Amino acid sequence: MTSTTAFDLTALGVRARAAARQLTRASTGQKDRALLAIAQSLEDCRPAILEANAADLDAARARGLSEQLIKDRFDLARRMDGIIADVRRVAELPDPVGRDYDAQVLGNGLRRHRRRTPLGVIGVIYEARPNVTVDCAALTLKTGNAAILRGGSEVFGSNLALIQAVRGALETLNDPDIPADAVQFIESTDRQYVEDMLRLHKHIDVIIPRGGASLHQFCREHSQIPVIIGGLGICHLYVEPSANLDAALPVILNAKTQRPSVCNSLDTLLVHEAVAADFLPRVVEQLRPAGVTFRAEPGALAYTGSLEGVQAAGPEDFDTEWMALVLGLKVVANLDEAIAHIHAHSTEHSDGILTEDPAQAARFVQEVDSAGVFVNASTRFNDGGALGLGAEIAVSTQKLHVRGPMALEELTTYKWVVEGDYHARE
Amino acid sequence: MTSTTAFDLTALGVRARAAARQLTRASTGQKDRALLAIAQSLEDCRPAILEANAADLDAARARGLSEQLIKDRFDLARRMDGIIADVRRVAELPDPVGRDYDAQVLGNGLRRHRRRTPLGVIGVIYEARPNVTVDCAALTLKTGNAAILRGGSEVFGSNLALIQAVRGALETLNDPDIPADAVQFIESTDRQYVEDMLRLHKHIDVIIPRGGASLHQFCREHSQIPVIIGGLGICHLYVEPSANLDAALPVILNAKTQRPSVCNSLDTLLVHEAVAADFLPRVVEQLRPAGVTFRAEPGALAYTGSLEGVQAAGPEDFDTEWMALVLGLKVVANLDEAIAHIHAHSTEHSDGILTEDPAQAARFVQEVDSAGVFVNASTRFNDGGALGLGAEIAVSTQKLHVRGPMALEELTTYKWVVEGDYHARE
Numbered sequence: 055m056t057s058t059t060a061f062d063l064t065a066l067g068v069r070a071r072a073a074a075r076q077l078t079r080a081s082t083g084q085k086d087r088a089l090l091a092i093a094q095s096l097e098d099c100r101p102a103i104l105e106a107n108a109a110d111l112d113a114a115r116a117r118g119l120s121e122q123l124i125k126d127r128f129d130l131a132r133r134m135d136g137i138i139a140d141v142r143r144v145a146e147l148p149d150p151v152g153r154d155y156d157a158q159v160l161g162n163g164l165r166r167h168r169r170r171t172p173l174g175v176i177g178v179i180y181e182a183r184p185n186v187t188v189d190c191a192a193l194t195l196k197t198g199n200a201a202i203l204r205g206g207s208e209v210f211g212s213n214l215a216l217i218q219a220v221r222g223a224l225e226t227l228n229d230p231d232i233p234a235d236a237v238q239f240i241e242s243t244d245r246q247y248v249e250d251m252l253r254l255h256k257h258i259d260v261i262i263p264r265g266g267a268s269l270h271q272f273c274r275e276h277s278q279i280p281v282i283i284g285g286l287g288i289c290h291l292y293v294e295p296s297a298n299l300d301a302a303l304p305v306i307l308n309a310k311t312q313r314p315s316v317c318n319s320l321d322t323l324l325v326h327e328a329v330a331a332d333f334l335p336r337v338v339e340q341l342r343p344a345g346v347t348f349r350a351e352p353g354a355l356a357y358t359g360s361l362e363g364v365q366a367a368g369p370e371d372f373d374t375e376w377m378a379l380v381l382g383l384k385v386v387a388n389l390d391e392a393i394a395h396i397h398a399h400s401t402e403h404s405d406g407i408l409t410e411d412p413a414q415a416a417r418f419v420q421e422v423d424s425a426g427v428f429v430n431a432s433t434r435f436n437d438g439g440a441l442g443l444g445a446e447i448a449v450s451t452q453k454l455h456v457r458g459p460m461a462l463e464e465l466t467t468y469k470w471v472v473e474g475d476y477h478a479r480e
Numbered sequence: 481m482t483s484t485t486a487f488d489l490t491a492l493g494v495r496a497r498a499a500a501r502q503l504t505r506a507s508t509g510q511k512d513r514a515l516l517a518i519a520q521s522l523e524d525c526r527p528a529i530l531e532a533n534a535a536d537l538d539a540a541r542a543r544g545l546s547e548q549l550i551k552d553r554f555d556l557a558r559r560m561d562g563i564i565a566d567v568r569r570v571a572e573l574p575d576p577v578g579r580d581y582d583a584q585v586l587g588n589g590l591r592r593h594r595r596r597t598p599l600g601v602i603g604v605i606y607e608a609r610p611n612v613t614v615d616c617a618a619l620t621l622k623t624g625n626a627a628i629l630r631g632g633s634e635v636f637g638s639n640l641a642l643i644q645a646v647r648g649a650l651e652t653l654n655d656p657d658i659p660a661d662a663v664q665f666i667e668s669t670d671r672q673y674v675e676d677m678l679r680l681h682k683h684i685d686v687i688i689p690r691g692g693a694s695l696h697q698f699c700r701e702h703s704q705i706p707v708i709i710g711g712l713g714i715c716h717l718y719v720e721p722s723a724n725l726d727a728a729l730p731v732i733l734n735a736k737t738q739r740p741s742v743c744n745s746l747d748t749l750l751v752h753e754a755v756a757a758d759f760l761p762r763v764v765e766q767l768r769p770a771g772v773t774f775r776a777e778p779g780a781l782a783y784t785g786s787l788e789g790v791q792a793a794g795p796e797d798f799d800t801e802w803m804a805l806v807l808g809l810k811v812v813a814n815l816d817e818a819i820a821h822i823h824a825h826s827t828e829h830s831d832g833i834l835t836e837d838p839a840q841a842a843r844f845v846q847e848v849d850s851a852g853v854f855v856n857a858s859t860r861f862n863d864g865g866a867l868g869l870g871a872e873i874a875v876s877t878q879k880l881h882v883r884g885p886m887a888l889e890e891l892t893t894y895k896w897v898v899e900g901d902y903h904a905r906e
Contacts, residue, residue: 079847164857312904423504423895428899429899430901430902469883470851472852
């Protein structure tokens with residue numbers, strides 16, 4: 055199901071801004087009640103949602119999309135319980151909004167502190183997974199933000215049904231501080247609205263793209279609104295000679311194969327030359343049964359070239375995010391060469407070292423400038439849940455505002471509150 | 481003195497990135513020694529700097545620029561002592577880089593914390609004041625960032641002389657962790673380089689524009705790099721009936737007249753109707769001797785229209801940042817109307833309330849969504865120095881990363897450091 059209905063994006067932005075202002079009055083209790091009402095409404099609307107989803111799946115099959123893609127990304131049937139449970143879980147997380155911090159009484163008696171506040175209006179542009187619709191609605195509402203959501207065309211009907219359940223819950227709730235316009239959805243699949251959205255800086259405070267590298271690049275190039283760039287991970291592990299090699303193998307296996315299609319999965323293994331002859335063939339033998347194939351630069355090829363599944367690395371291979379069961383292999387002379395390779399090829403998402411030498415670990419952590427740096431741990435841990443943040447809406451690889459998981463606190467900003475006794479500046 | 485020499489901006493970006501990586505190894509002591517060396521070099525180079533500045537001033541006079549503008553913005557002679565003292569003061573400020581925080585041992589034994597790190601490469605685009613060159617060089621170096629500076633054409637020669645003193649100090653210091661390329665200057669006044677700079681996202685991590693609204697808008701529209709938008713302040717004070725009106729008058733005088741050409745000066749005074757008849761004429765009588773003129777909407781005009789210096793407000797007046805001795809006057813029925821006016825007209829820079837009623841103050845602070853909200857204090861306090869932050873490089877009115885003063889901590893980001901015992905993700 056697709057739509058090309060023309061509608062007024064600016065009017066939608068104005069409503070979002072008004073909703074964001076109403077939301078500044080909502081307490082944590084009010085917001086959590088709204089989240090529980092949304093969870094219940096999703097439960098109640100499950101038949102209608104799954105009917106709309108089934109129609110989307112049929113249309114996708116008719117268009118010849120692969121059954122694996124359809125099951126992996128579009129199908130809601132197996133996911134509804136998890137989606138509803140996640141909304142209830144967000145209601146239980148601590149609310150960062152309203153927290154006062156950094157209080158100080160200045161020399162002139164002026165009292166100042168910072169207070170956590172919502173960002174305002176958050177625009178989310180995402181691709182096919184319809185669960186993102188509910189996920190983003192819940193996280194933005196929890197943090198007192200209004201959301202403008204723009205989902206992909208393949209699951210347009212599913213998204214409409216989900217949004218109807220979410221907004222229906224808010225309408226029934228009838229809380230003046232939490233209007234239904236807190237969550238709005240762009241009810242058109244016309245791509246022009248994405249570009250228009252990126253120019254709506256008066257009404258949208260931040261854009262979060264959730265999708266592939268091309269979506270992020272499009273947003274970077276066209277947005278007049280601050281964008282959280284991320285989601286692209288060319289990730290490295292460096293095996294230092296002091297590492298416990300037996301213990302290192304399952305970490306490498308985990309980083310590469312546990313979920314190869316996500317951004318924090320391993321792309322390139324760097325191995326110190328002192329252990330390469332012994333260790334690289336063990337890596338190949340350990341990972342190949344999981345379906346992994348290998349791209350080795352000449353130094354690594356010397357030790358692995360005769361093994362099944364190994365081929366010479368091409369010129370682009372170390373700049374490729376594989377998103378698949380492929381692993382680059384390279385031998386390096388020392389930590390400096392490992393860091394230089396990472397600086398040249400990493401997307402600054404997740405990079406790690408396997409070592410028993412604290413000095414080597416400390417230098418790696420200090421000099422590798424990535425959102426997540428790992429010592430003796432899988433790169434797969436760069437994730438809001440895995441780092442103990444409870445949830446995440448995106449993973450940032452830019453430097454401003456947030457690096458790595460964008461969790462509830464990173465969905466807020468702050469204001470300066472300054473209180474005086476009729477203070478004038480000298 | 482102007483220049484249109486073509487040069488390779490990308491090469492400059494590559495050198496900045498390399499310098500930023502070297503800087504990650506510099507300790508606070510190394511950076512502070514470099515700052516003191518820069519201060520000494522500025523002292524030593526003072527004659528050459530002032531000679532270049534004199535040539536810029538002559539050229540500005542020859543072009544017919546006003547003597548006040550020249551004295552206010554271009555002239556370095558009276559400022560050199562202050563500029564040099566400021567560099568020494570930055571050396572004494574605490575260094576945010578390297579601070580570990582938010583440490584937690586997770587259920588699976590994984591240890592994680594965040595570490596403050598430099599942003600990387602900071603691009604600063606500024607207009608005429610040459611003191612900004614040294615100011616930005618000192619603040620970025622203190623925080624371990626490399627800087628690419630782009631100054632205005634009117635003081636191009638002054639900037640070149642200042643940069644030569646700064647880079648000369650770093651060259652003489654010869655510290656491998658603090659290369660001279662930590663501070664680079666775009667040695668051309670060709671405007672094309674501004675646009676090119678805004679596209680250099682591979683080599684620049686953040687753009688800080690320092691200048692008027694049009695520069696900020698240009699950066700917002702053309703930058704592919706995150707920009708700190710700010711510097712535009714349409715600022716309000718609301719006089720609530722419980723306020724001590726005698727004490728309120730000097731606060732209003734201060735906010736309007738202490739430095740009318742800066743972003744945190746007062747633009748519009750909102751007065752509750754219960755005290756307007758008494759208070760508005762007093763405001764006019766108090767501020768007029770300082771040279772202030774007034775633009776009153778009909779409700780305020782009713783009480784002030786017969787007074788000298790008061791005229792009816794035009795349709796754009798409440799959306800104008802005066803930057804001059806002009807004050808808008810408006811009568812409002814209550815707090816709701818005051819907040820609604822602020823939401824409609826404020827640039828979310830600095831807005832305040834004058835009141836003795838804690839409930840009114842609390843609602844104002846909660847609902848007015850500005851970088852700085854003030855209770856019984858002048859808006860002029862929205863400033864890094866005045867809020868106790870030691871220094872600032874810009875004042876942000878956007879929501880991401882920093883609101884209000886961008887001080888040393890806001891010139892940094894963080895990385896996640898995750899340490900395990902060969903942890904793999906379940």
